[in-house]
Amino acid sequence: MKQFKTILKFELLGYFKNKIFVGVTIFLVALIALIMFFPRITPLFSNGKNNTSDRAVMLISLDTGLITDSAGAHTVESAQNMTDVFAPAFSDYDVRMTKGGLEDIKNEISSGKAKCAFVLHSLTSYTYYVENLSMSDNNTSIADNVLQSVYQINAMTQSGLSLAEAEKILQIPIEHTTESLGKDQIQNFFYTYIMIFALYMVILLYGQMVATNVASEKSSRAMELLITSAKPASMMFGKVIASCIAGLLQLVCVFGSAFLFFNLNKGEWGDNQIINSIFNMPFDLLIYMLLFFVLGFFMYAFMFGAIGSTASKLEDINTSVMPVTLLFIAGFMVVIMSMAEGNVDSALMKICSYLPFTSPMAMFTRIAMSTVPFYQIAISVAILLGSVIGVGILSAKIYRVGVLLYGTTPKIGAILKSVWKA
Numbered sequence: 421m422k423q424f425k426t427i428l429k430f431e432l433l434g435y436f437k438n439k440i441f442v443g444v445t446i447f448l449v450a451l452i453a454l455i456m457f458f459p460r461i462t463p464l465f466s467n468g469k470n471n472t473s474d475r476a477v478m479l480i481s482l483d484t485g486l487i488t489d490s491a492g493a494h495t496v497e498s499a500q501n502m503t504d505v506f507a508p509a510f511s512d513y514d515v516r517m518t519k520g521g522l523e524d525i526k527n528e529i530s531s532g533k534a535k536c537a538f539v540l541h542s543l544t545s546y547t548y549y550v551e552n553l554s555m556s557d558n559n560t561s562i563a564d565n566v567l568q569s570v571y572q573i574n575a576m577t578q579s580g581l582s583l584a585e586a587e588k589i590l591q592i593p594i595e596h597t598t599e600s601l602g603k604d605q606i607q608n609f610f611y612t613y614i615m616i617f618a619l620y621m622v623i624l625l626y627g628q629m630v631a632t633n634v635a636s637e638k639s640s641r642a643m644e645l646l647i648t649s650a651k652p653a654s655m656m657f658g659k660v661i662a663s664c665i666a667g668l669l670q671l672v673c674v675f676g677s678a679f680l681f682f683n684l685n686k687g688e689w690g691d692n693q694i695i696n697s698i699f700n701m702p703f704d705l706l707i708y709m710l711l712f713f714v715l716g717f718f719m720y721a722f723m724f725g726a727i728g729s730t731a732s733k734l735e736d737i738n739t740s741v742m743p744v745t746l747l748f749i750a751g752f753m754v755v756i757m758s759m760a761e762g763n764v765d766s767a768l769m770k771i772c773s774y775l776p777f778t779s780p781m782a783m784f785t786r787i788a789m790s791t792v793p794f795y796q797i798a799i800s801v802a803i804l805l806g807s808v809i810g811v812g813i814l815s816a817k818i819y820r821v822g823v824l825l826y827g828t829t830p831k832i833g834a835i836l837k838s839v840w841k842a
Contacts, residue, residue, distance in 0.1 A: 423651060427658030435666040445670050449677045456681035459688035476535035478513035478559075479525055480506055502540065509566045510559070525549060538563055543571045611698045612788040613759060615709050616781055618671060619716065620752050626663045627720045628741060631728030633659060634819075635737050656729075656819040657812070660721040664714065671713075708787050711801065716780025718808045720748060726815035751778035755785050764789045773800050776807035 435441050454461075480502055507515040513535065518525060528534040529551050536550040536559060544567070548560050569590055576586035682689070682699050689695050727740045751772060758769050764786050772782035773796070783800045786792050 423654040424658050427655055428662050431659055431662030432665060435662065441666065441670070445673055448670075448674045452674060452678045453681050456678065456685050460685060475512060475514045477528075477533065478506070478510055478515045479518045479528065479534050479537035480515060481518050481520070481522075481525060481537060481539045505566055505570055506538070506563070509562050540567075543567050543574070608789050609759065611701045612785060613756075614698065615788075616752070616755060616759075616785060618675075619709075619713055619781060619784075620748075622667045622671060622713075623717055623720050624745065624748065626667045626717070627724040628737070628745075630659055630663050630721050631724040631731075631737055631741050634725055634728035635731040635733070656722075656725055656816045660718065660725055660812075663721060664717050667717065668710075668713070705788055708784055708797075712780040712784045712804075715801070715804045715808055719776060719780070719804070719811060720744065722808070722812045722815035726818040729819040729821075747777055751775075751781055754778065755781045759785060759789070774803055776804045776811075779804050 482502065503515055503517045518528075518537070520528075522539065525534070525537045525539065526549065529537060529549055532551075536548065538546050538548055540546045546563065546567070548563070550557065550559075572590055573583065573586045576589065577583055581589075679699060682695070723744050724741055727744065728737060731737050731740050754768060754772055755778075758764050758766055763769075769782055769786060772778040773786055775782075779800050783792070783797065787797065
């Protein structure tokens with residue numbers, strides 16, 4: 421135990437003295453502070469005026485002074501009417517009418533003077549011009565709804581209804597309430613995604629650091645001196661637990677500062693649903709996140725440490741840990757794709773919830789975005805905990821044999837044979 425404490429303390433001090441570790445932590449905290457204080461900072465760069473010229477310009481052009489449908493039956497009486505119709509629907513744009521020709525419109529968009537343009541041929545036909553069509557561009561959908569409403573109102577008024585009656589029919593408000601008996605996936609999506617991504621980054625980063633540190637000590641022959649003064653198991657567990665504590669402290673610094681800065685600027689963010697949902701994580705979910713983080717980290721860190729002990733050269737680490745890395749990435753991709761599809765209770769996700777290599781992410785995602793019976797959570801945690809203990813014991817034995825193997829990287833069969841004999 422004394423050897424373990426000494427190694428643990430030494431490894432922790434190594435992390436805290438590491439300029440990259442400290443620098444990355446400070447950078448992430450500063451970045452979080454910049455994001456959280458953004459609503460307070462932006463007014464400092466403006467003159468306090470709500471200048472509509474700061475908004476992207478949208479051009480509206482008409483083929484003729486009057487707009488008619490394909491049958492020539494329904495009209496909009498003036499070009500200004502179309503600007504008045506489009507402006508409320510596109511509140512993020514500075515909607516302007518233009519009398520320029522098609523080439524003038526294209527030149528304004530290409531030069532950046534205008535973001536986009538609608539050239540209206542009739543109430544049922546238009547051409548949309550934009551420089552680069554974004555995947556999130558839904559302007560045509562909005563324009564379709566606007567023109568469809570105008571067409572319907574014109575048809576009703578020409579059928580004898582007044583303009584007020586036609587607008588009342590089309591704009592009748594629909595009231596609805598939604599009552600979720602389980603989890604609200606939309607509300608929980610953002611903080612679940614952030615936590616899964618943080619778990620992914622920390623496990624890969626610190627797991628590979630464990631493997632690299634072991635291989636570095638071995639390649640420099642320092643391992644031969646260390647192995648005579650400390651038990652291999654103490655060295656293995658000391659390195660892994662130290663890296664886990666360092667990673668956990670880094671996460672606490674980053675997310676703790678984010679929570680602090682958010683509360684300092686909570687009033688500035690107002691009703692921003694995305695930001696508010698991220699910081700409204702239930703306390704029990706935070707406990708589950710810490711539990712699965714620690715167990716998942718130990719699972720992969722033990723494997724990375726054992727693999728690192730078998731590498732004779734530091735250059736061999738990336739190749740050696742590739743199978744474990746690919747296994748972890750595959751689990752991450754399954755979880756992310758299930759979240760994107762909104763189906764976190766698929767058969768594949770349920771299977772992954774019990775596999776110890778994927779359960780830290782899969783089960784946590786199901787808990788956050790679905791209703792999971794407690795017995796399933798207990799089974800998943802029990803399997804994961806038992807696997808961590810088993811992998812830890814096996815990794816310690818591989819570590820004890822691997823640190824003394826030099827030359828060509830040994831085969832898995834040879835390593836297991838040596839472990840069995842030992």
